[in-house]
Amino acid sequence: MISQEQNDLITRTGPGRPAGEVLRRYWMPAALSDELHGDRPVVPVTLLGERLVLFRDASGQPGLIARHCPHRGADLAFGRCEDGGLRCPFHGWLLDRTGRCLEQPGEPAGSGPARQIRTTSYPVVEKNGILFAYLGPGDPPGFPALDCFRAPATHVFAFKGLWECNWLQALEVGIDPAHASFLHRFLVDEDPGDSYGRQFRDTSAGSTLPMTRVLREYPCPEIRVEETDYGLRLTTLRHMEDGLTHVRVTNQIFPCAICIPMSREMTITQWHVPVDDETCYWYSLFTSFDKPVNRELMREQRLKEHRLPDYAPVRNRSNDYGFDPHEQATLTWTGMGLDINVHDQWAVEGMGPIQDRTREHLGRTDVGIIRYRRLLRTAIRFLAGESDASLPMVGGLDDIVGPACTDVIAPTGTWQDAALTADRERRAGCPWDAPV
Ligand code: FES
Ligand SMILES: [Fe+2]
Numbered sequence: 230m231i232s233q234e235q236n237d238l239i240t241r242t243g244p245g246r247p248a249g250e251v252l253r254r255y256w257m258p259a260a261l262s263d264e265l266h267g268d269r270p271v272v273p274v275t276l277l278g279e280r281l282v283l284f285r286d287a288s289g290q291p292g293l294i295a296r297h298c299p300h301r302g303a304d305l306a307f308g309r310c311e312d313g314g315l316r317c318p319f320h321g322w323l324l325d326r327t328g329r330c331l332e333q334p335g336e337p338a339g340s341g342p343a344r345q346i347r348t349t350s351y352p353v354v355e356k357n358g359i360l361f362a363y364l365g366p367g368d369p370p371g372f373p374a375l376d377c378f379r380a381p382a383t384h385v386f387a388f389k390g391l392w393e394c395n396w397l398q399a400l401e402v403g404i405d406p407a408h409a410s411f412l413h414r415f416l417v418d419e420d421p422g423d424s425y426g427r428q429f430r431d432t433s434a435g436s437t438l439p440m441t442r443v444l445r446e447y448p449c450p451e452i453r454v455e456e457t458d459y460g461l462r463l464t465t466l467r468h469m470e471d472g473l474t475h476v477r478v479t480n481q482i483f484p485c486a487i488c489i490p491m492s493r494e495m496t497i498t499q500w501h502v503p504v505d506d507e508t509c510y511w512y513s514l515f516t517s518f519d520k521p522v523n524r525e526l527m528r529e530q531r532l533k534e535h536r537l538p539d540y541a542p543v544r545n546r547s548n549d550y551g552f553d554p555h556e557q558a559t560l561t562w563t564g565m566g567l568d569i570n571v572h573d574q575w576a577v578e579g580m581g582p583i584q585d586r587t588r589e590h591l592g593r594t595d596v597g598i599i600r601y602r603r604l605l606r607t608a609i610r611f612l613a614g615e616s617d618a619s620l621p622m623v624g625g626l627d628d629i630v631g632p633a634c635t636d637v638i639a640p641t642g643t644w645q646d647a648a649l650t651a652d653r654e655r656r657a658g659c660p661w662d663a664p665v
Contacts, residue, residue, distance in 0.1 A: 230586060230588060230589050230590065230591075231586045231587065231589075231602075232587060232594055233587050235586075235606075236583070236584075236585070236586045236587065238606070238609065239397060239582050239602060239605050239606065239609075240395050240396075240397045240506060240584075241506055242277050242278060242396065242503045242506060243277065243278035243279075243480065243505070243506065244278065244279065245491035246275070247609040247612070247613065248397075248537075248605065248609060249277055249381055249503075249611055250365075250607045250609075250612050251612060251620070252277060252484055252485060252503070252619055253277065253364045253365035253366075254365045254370070254612075254623055255363075255365075255370070255483075255484055255485075255622070255623075256354065256361040256362070256363050256369060256370070256372065257277070257361060257362055257363075257364065257485075257500070257502050258277060258292060258359045258360070258361055258362075258389070258500050258502050258510070258512035259274050259276055259283055259353065259360050259361065259362040260272055260274055260283050260359075260360045261282075261358060261359060261360070261387050261388070261389055261512070261532070262358045262359065262360060262387065263358070263387070263554035264283075264538070265283065265285050265360065265478070266290065268283055268571070269272060269310050269516055269625050270285040271306065271308060271310050271315065272284070272306075272538075273296060273304075273306035273660060274293065274362075275296075275504045275505060276362060276364065276502065276503070277364055277502065277503050277505075278503070278504075278505045278506065279364065280295070280296035280297070281293050281294065281295060281296050281297075281349075281351070281362075282294060282295075282296050282305045282306050282308065282315065282506070283360065283362075284308070284310055284315050284326070285310075286310075286313055286314055286315075286325065286326050287311075287312075287313050288313075291326065291353040291355060291360055292314075292315075292325065292326020292328075292349060292350060292353065292488070293326075293351045293352075293353050293360075293362050294315070294324055294326070294328045294348055294349060294351075294635065295328070295348045295349040298317040298319060298322060298324075298348075299322070299324070299330060299346055299347075299348040299642070300317065300319065300320055300322050300333075300446050301319065303317050303318070303598055303657060305317055305324070307444060312331075312332075313325060313331070314326065314331055316332075319333055320333070320334075320335045320475075321333075321334045322334075324348060326331065326346050326350065327347075327350050328348040328349060328350030329346075329347050330342075330345075330346035330347065330348070333346075335550040347591065351363055351364050352369055354372070356372065356378050357377060357378060357380065357382055357385040357387060357514055358382070358385060358387025358514065359387050359512055359514065361455075368385040369567075370622070370623045370624075370626065371626050372626070373459065373482075373622055373626050373629035373630075374626075374629060374630045375459075375488070375495065375498065375629065375631070375632070376483070376488075376498070376516050376518075376630075376631060376632075376634075376663055377488075377496075377498040377514035377516045377661065379630075379661065379662065380516050380517070380661050380663070381661055383521040383522070383588045383662075384516060384517040384518075384521055384522055384661060385514050385515065385516050385517070385522060386515045386522040386524050386527045386528070387512070387514055387515075388512075388513055388515070388527070388528070388531050388540075389510050389511060389512045389513070389540050390510065390511050390531075390534075390535055390540050390541075390542055390570060390574075391504075391508065391509075391539055391540050391542065392508070392509050392510070392511065392542075392574050392577060392578060393507070393508055393545075393546065393582070394500045394507065394508070394509065394577045394578045394580060394581070394582060394583075394584075395503070395506055395507060395509065395582060395583040395584065396485060396502060396503040396509040397501075397584075398577045398580050398583075398584045399501040399509050399511065399577050399597045400481075400485055400487070400501040400601070401577075401601070402573050402576055402577050403479075403481075403489065403499060403501070403599055404461065404463060404479075404481050404487060404598055405594070405598060406452055406463055406465035406477060406479060406594070406597065407428065407448075407449060407452070407465075407594035407595075407597065408576070409444050410444045410445065410447070410448035410449075410450070411448065412562060412563065412569075412572045412573070412576055413428075413429055413441075413444065413562070413569045413572055414441075414444065414445050414561070414562035415441045415445070415560070415561055415567075416559060416560055416561065416562070417559075417560060418441050419441070421438070421439050424492055425492075425523065425526065426495075426515075426523070426526055426527045426530050427491075427530070428491050428492075428497070429441055429444065429489075429569065429570050430492070431492035431494075431495070431636075432494055433445075433493075433636045433637055433638045434493055434636065434637040434638070434651040434655075435637050435638050435639055435647065435651065436636065436637075436638035438638065440636060443467060443469070443475045443638070444454070444467075446469075447467035447468070447469055448477060448642055449467075450465045450466060450467050450594065451465070451466040451467075451468070452464070452465050452466075452593075452594055452596050452597065453465075453466070454596050454597050454600045456600070456604070457632070458621065458622070458628060458629055459480070459481075459482050459483060459621060459622055459629050460480065460481040460482045460601075460604065460621055460622075461480065461481040461483075461597060461600055461601060461604070461630060462478065462479075462480055462485035462632065462633075463478070463479045463480065463481070463597050464476065464477075464478050464648075465470075465477045465478075465479070466644065468470055468641065469638070470638075472640055472641050472642075473638055473639065473640060473641060474635050474639060474640070474641040474644040475636075475637075475638050476635065476636075476638075476639060476644045476647065476648045477490065477635070477636045477637075478490075478532075478633055478634055478635045478636075478648055478652070479634065480632045480633075481597065481601055482498070482622075482632060483604060483608075483620075483621040483622055483634070484502050484605065484608065484621075485500055485502060486498060486500045486501070487498060487499050487501075488632055488634050489634060490634050490636040491515065492634055493600060493636075493655070494517055494519045494520070495515050495516060495517050495522075496515075496516050496518075496604045496634045497513050497514070497515055497516075498513065498514045498516065499511050499512065499513045499514075500512045500513075505634070506582075506583060507582035507583060510540070511570075515527060518655045518656065518658075518659045518663060519655075519658070519659070519660075534568050534570065534571070542569045542571065542574055542610065543579075544565065544568075544571070544574075545574070546578055546614040550563075550565040550566075550571055550574070550575045551565055551566050551571070552564050552565055553565075563575065569655075604621070608620050608621075630664050630665055631664070631665035632650045632665065633648075633649070633665050634652070635648050635651045635652045635655075637651040639651075652665060653665070
């Protein structure tokens, strides 16, 4: 457990808050490319507590500017997308994607040059289906050469979902490998042949056992955590019968992403991004190391569970996440359906808008969470000038590739080699350049 002051320090992300200043040093997902299609590519975005609007101008370039018009504050989410920018419906002021005011058509001639007015704007870069924004000071950093960015567009699918809780508890479920044996327990294994696009439904590499069975039958893992140049590597070992070990290598990518295996074919890189301190979005890039992603199927699977335009989950607190006691007795540990995202959503939303960490009792299996909070506090101290540590991934990006990310069953004596080999073999057969 930690003090209230420490909890505030690591959870609050509005402008000027220490953790918010750390997150602002990195590119943050702001919207899916899917949201900026159509005749009027304009979408309201709230990010790190800042109310903004994202649009594409006539040249197709994205711009992210303050939500309120610099004239008298009208809501630019209702703006007219025309004439090389976004025009406020109130008095017609025209703003370009860099925040410059190009026209004030109702003002008499000679009443002052429109171009002197500039509103807040942030750089935006589009990567494989996600528009990333940089809300920090100075020049933005580059992008690390992670698999999800290196892979061609044909091999990546992007999606998002809204969770009603603080970003940190959302991230912490992703660096807690022990919960998968309980929260995501299925009492009946499905045919791994039907696993496409779904987490934990494949077999582990080197085995015919469904991942769901391994997780269910070996619920007490050994978890090892190492610091890396991108964040943390978590190696989770489930020692099985007959001299075999299940090895799952997952990653925390600083500051607010994880990279985990989904199946033998795909990984998930997932950011947990604050909307404000009590709401966040997860953004995922599903990356295929084999065939092109079946985007239509992946989208259809996920749109069944989400409501547009805000990507809010259909199962949520207001309908008890679809909880069914009969299902809980016979099919799933939660009784909340087969989509593991709903299970995670229930776990993190049930903690309250911001988890009260003054009352938690961490165990040995929470080692990833403990190590991550240490990294975040170090980064906060660094920005406050009290530490000479450097922020992960802001400099030295060139060496960051991969990361290795596997789920394999191997003889206990050789699990380390087997985990590396499984990852290398997948990369060697990959149709795009996937070094690690
Ligand atoms: S408030 Fe936008 S133009 Fe007047
Ligand atoms: Fe989970």
